[in-house]
Amino acid sequence: MREVGIVGIGHTKFGKSAVPFLDMACDAALQAMDDAGAKTGRKNVIDQVFIGTMAAGMVQRISGLASAVVDTLNLRPAMAETIENGPASGASAVKLGYMAIASGVCDCVLVVGAEGMRAVTGWEGTDFVATMLHPEAEYKYGITLPSFAGLFTRLCMDKYGVTSRDLSIVSVKNHANACLNPNAHIKAVVKLERITDERIINATNPLVADPLRQYDMCPVSDGAAAVLLVAKDKQEELGFGHKKFVKIAGVGSATDTHVVANREVPTDLLAVRLSAQMAYKMAGVGPEDIDVAELHDAFQILEIAESEEVGLFPRGTGHLAAREGKTEIHGEMPINTSGGLKAKGHPLGATGVSQIVELVKQLRGEAGERQVPGAKTALAINFGGFGNNVAATILTTK
Amino acid sequence: MREVGIVGIGHTKFGKSAVPFLDMACDAALQAMDDAGAKTGRKNVIDQVFIGTMAAGMVQRISGLASAVVDTLNLRPAMAETIENGPASGASAVKLGYMAIASGVCDCVLVVGAEGMRAVTGWEGTDFVATMLHPEAEYKYGITLPSFAGLFTRLCMDKYGVTSRDLSIVSVKNHANACLNPNAHIKAVVKLERITDERIINATNPLVADPLRQYDMCPVSDGAAAVLLVAKDKQEELGFGHKKFVKIAGVGSATDTHVVANREVPTDLLAVRLSAQMAYKMAGVGPEDIDVAELHDAFQILEIAESEEVGLFPRGTGHLAAREGKTEIHGEMPINTSGGLKAKGHPLGATGVSQIVELVKQLRGEAGERQVPGAKTALAINFGGFGNNVAATILTTK
Numbered sequence: 052m053r054e055v056g057i058v059g060i061g062h063t064k065f066g067k068s069a070v071p072f073l074d075m076a077c078d079a080a081l082q083a084m085d086d087a088g089a090k091t092g093r094k095n096v097i098d099q100v101f102i103g104t105m106a107a108g109m110v111q112r113i114s115g116l117a118s119a120v121v122d123t124l125n126l127r128p129a130m131a132e133t134i135e136n137g138p139a140s141g142a143s144a145v146k147l148g149y150m151a152i153a154s155g156v157c158d159c160v161l162v163v164g165a166e167g168m169r170a171v172t173g174w175e176g177t178d179f180v181a182t183m184l185h186p187e188a189e190y191k192y193g194i195t196l197p198s199f200a201g202l203f204t205r206l207c208m209d210k211y212g213v214t215s216r217d218l219s220i221v222s223v224k225n226h227a228n229a230c231l232n233p234n235a236h237i238k239a240v241v242k243l244e245r246i247t248d249e250r251i252i253n254a255t256n257p258l259v260a261d262p263l264r265q266y267d268m269c270p271v272s273d274g275a276a277a278v279l280l281v282a283k284d285k286q287e288e289l290g291f292g293h294k295k296f297v298k299i300a301g302v303g304s305a306t307d308t309h310v311v312a313n314r315e316v317p318t319d320l321l322a323v324r325l326s327a328q329m330a331y332k333m334a335g336v337g338p339e340d341i342d343v344a345e346l347h348d349a350f351q352i353l354e355i356a357e358s359e360e361v362g363l364f365p366r367g368t369g370h371l372a373a374r375e376g377k378t379e380i381h382g383e384m385p386i387n388t389s390g391g392l393k394a395k396g397h398p399l400g401a402t403g404v405s406q407i408v409e410l411v412k413q414l415r416g417e418a419g420e421r422q423v424p425g426a427k428t429a430l431a432i433n434f435g436g437f438g439n440n441v442a443a444t445i446l447t448t449k
Numbered sequence: 450m451r452e453v454g455i456v457g458i459g460h461t462k463f464g465k466s467a468v469p470f471l472d473m474a475c476d477a478a479l480q481a482m483d484d485a486g487a488k489t490g491r492k493n494v495i496d497q498v499f500i501g502t503m504a505a506g507m508v509q510r511i512s513g514l515a516s517a518v519v520d521t522l523n524l525r526p527a528m529a530e531t532i533e534n535g536p537a538s539g540a541s542a543v544k545l546g547y548m549a550i551a552s553g554v555c556d557c558v559l560v561v562g563a564e565g566m567r568a569v570t571g572w573e574g575t576d577f578v579a580t581m582l583h584p585e586a587e588y589k590y591g592i593t594l595p596s597f598a599g600l601f602t603r604l605c606m607d608k609y610g611v612t613s614r615d616l617s618i619v620s621v622k623n624h625a626n627a628c629l630n631p632n633a634h635i636k637a638v639v640k641l642e643r644i645t646d647e648r649i650i651n652a653t654n655p656l657v658a659d660p661l662r663q664y665d666m667c668p669v670s671d672g673a674a675a676v677l678l679v680a681k682d683k684q685e686e687l688g689f690g691h692k693k694f695v696k697i698a699g700v701g702s703a704t705d706t707h708v709v710a711n712r713e714v715p716t717d718l719l720a721v722r723l724s725a726q727m728a729y730k731m732a733g734v735g736p737e738d739i740d741v742a743e744l745h746d747a748f749q750i751l752e753i754a755e756s757e758e759v760g761l762f763p764r765g766t767g768h769l770a771a772r773e774g775k776t777e778i779h780g781e782m783p784i785n786t787s788g789g790l791k792a793k794g795h796p797l798g799a800t801g802v803s804q805i806v807e808l809v810k811q812l813r814g815e816a817g818e819r820q821v822p823g824a825k826t827a828l829a830i831n832f833g834g835f836g837n838n839v840a841a842t843i844l845t846t847k
Binding site (some may be wrong): 052053071072073105106108109111112113114115117118119121122123126127128129130131132133134135136137143146147149150151152153154155156182183185186187190302304305306307308309310321322325333435436439440 | 450451469470471503504506507509510511512513515516517519520521524525526527528529530531532533534535541544545547548549550551552553554580581583584585588700702703704705706707708719720723731833834837838
């Protein structure tokens with residue numbers, strides 16, 4: 052298969068965007084193009100633009116976002132499509148970028164993930180996110196993402212002995228990492244002793260969905276991230292020869308039952324496992340080869356459960372690994388060096404691309420204080436719905 | 450490049466859907482699978498599902514439609530993404546299906562186009578469609594698709610001598626074709642003598658955007674269409690060996706200025722021309738090889754203008770060709786044998802896939818009373834925005 056890699060990355064500051072949605076998406080895209088330093092100029096090098104976004108239409112009343120980005124950045128007549136797969140829209144767009152180049156139709160693809168979520172608040176915000184649930188069996192009855200996460204967390208507590216303190220350990224690690232990331236939404240030094248099981252039960256951290264409280268959830272963020280993909284055999288010719296080529300070694304995605312209640316084992320995240328297996332197989336690597344991972348911690352339990360499903364830790368031991376500090380930047384298996392969704396923020400469609408941007412930085416050795424020494428192979432898991440559509444990506448510089 | 454073709458087609462009756470949106474999409478998908486007659490059953494043959502839809506989120510409050518279809522049809526763990534490119538979402542999804550197989554990542558891809566538009570009416574319906582226009586320079590000021598079509602029609606009248614009667618000739622032809630299509634939204638025998646320039650100026654056909662009146666527009670339809678794509682080298686192994694293989698010989702797409710007012714020559718549809726050129730080049734054919742075409746006649750002038758841009762007739766003569774009957778089923782260059790958007794209906798995201806379904810029928814010789822004798826090579830143009838993002842597809846059985 053044709054070798055495809057990343058030669059440019061871009062990332063806005065996550066949080067509340069100071070500029071309109073379209074400008075924010077274009078900002079990330081321009082950064083990725085500048086980072087790649089296309090000597091041939093911006094026009095006519097990029098064959099295709101994919102934008103990953105869940106709710107540009109629903110929230111921003113903008114459809115055809117991909118066309119708008121192409122025109123604003125003067126990339127005409129590049130091909131352009133918008134890709135939607137809920138919170139996994141970003142990784143899906145990267146996967147399609149890979150396919151577009153591997154197919155031979157394109158040589159260079161710009162992938163942008165973008166979401167503007169802070170335009171809506173409260174009930175309305177929870178509602179548009181919940182449209183990713185099953186339209187007949189779930190959404191109609193008012194079930195939300197946090198309610199699924201609460202149920203899932205409780206099941207893992209009962210089955211594996213995960214504690215509220217373990218959840219807080221994940222939060223503390225990710226907030227510490229985010230303090231080292233200039234693009235993170237929330238920079239707060241959170242000390243574990245201040246958020247013991249007793250401490251969190253108070254009015255400033257209200258219960259959302261038992262056992263989860265407000266600060267167990269990722270924040271609501273605006274944000275955009277972008278990557279420039281190129282065929283290895285065209286890297287030189289297109290003017291990207293000076294950039295370190297971070298190879299997309301594997302892409303995988305998989306679906307699980309859309310109706311969460313239909314799953315045989317409700318603590319399993321089958322689509323995480325299958326998407327990772329597909330990506331491992333394509334890349335010819337296994338969990339033992341992964342030096343750093345970005346996992347989809349919209350809720351802390353997901354980081355723990357995903358770390359098991361992708362084989363980084365045996366089943367039921369992810370929380371023990373977190374307790375032992377194994378998932379810290381200088382632990383044996385660093386996870387979410389970026390700060391993760393919990394602290395870096397989670398602009399739905401941007402997240403999957405943001406994860407790739409962090410991993411490219413790690414593999415280039417450009418992660419600064421967050422650098423995992425000698426990282427060569429990396430894994431990202433981007434989680435759509437409540438695990439009903441998951442995308443895995445493996446990058447390598449080996 | 451790996452050879453990719455179509456072995457299954459499905460199409461719902463366009464109009465007002467009697468079943469919920471998700472069921473409608475699944476209906477088309479099931480028809481395509483049944484048509485392909487996969488002997489190996491429905492599970493595990495399909496690697497990827499792409500759904501082309503513009504407004505499942507905005508209108509139906511369903512995001513992650515692709516995941517919902519996969520689960521409903523028991524296709525798990527197939528990969529699934531939703532593709533959005535306004536009214537060209539369908540052809541974009543087919544293009545990505547082509548890429549997914551050509552890349553070697555997939556062997557078999559199900560592509561569904563679906564839109565439920567009749568859930569909203571009046572101003573709200575016009576508004577969600579208008580979100581495809583430029584968010585800052587057009588949408589905010591209340592401009593709509595019909596208003597662009599009115600301006601464009603007037604310019605073509607002034608420049609090329611197109612008359613209202615010419616527009617009606619396109620309508621009459623497409624309504625006649627639709628009467629032969631069981632899946633068409635509108636079946637009405639429209640006689641030219643009853644819609645002369647004088648006749649149309651009356652209260653039952655009110656002015657919408659000068660010079661266009663209500664019956665110059667396509668109707669607002671619900672509908673879904675589906676195609677099953679397979680790699681030629683896997684057709685036998687996957688159990689589709691008995692089906693006639695309709696090859697996707699060329700795919701192309703292109704963007705034009707998102708802001709229509711920025712176009713150098715406002716009567717040019719540059720993205721139509723460029724997307725067709727790309728598809729012709731990939732297919733190794735030219736306009737002279739096309740036996741039958743489906744063009745995007747959301748407004749009659751578009752059928753005329755597109756027929757020129759893709760090279761079927763010299764510039765400024767498309768309306769003359771229509772006058773002379775050349776574009777009728779038994780004319781020298783049949784266009785919109787299905788009834789076109791004007792009469793078959795135009796459920797936005799479904800249209801691009803619906804066009805492909807019609808052309809597959811023509812190339813298989815299964816078009817019944819609409820059959821173009823001996824058709825071997827076919828072209829579809831699916832038009833997004835007001836021509837700011839267009840996709841072309843060329844099919845052949847040669």
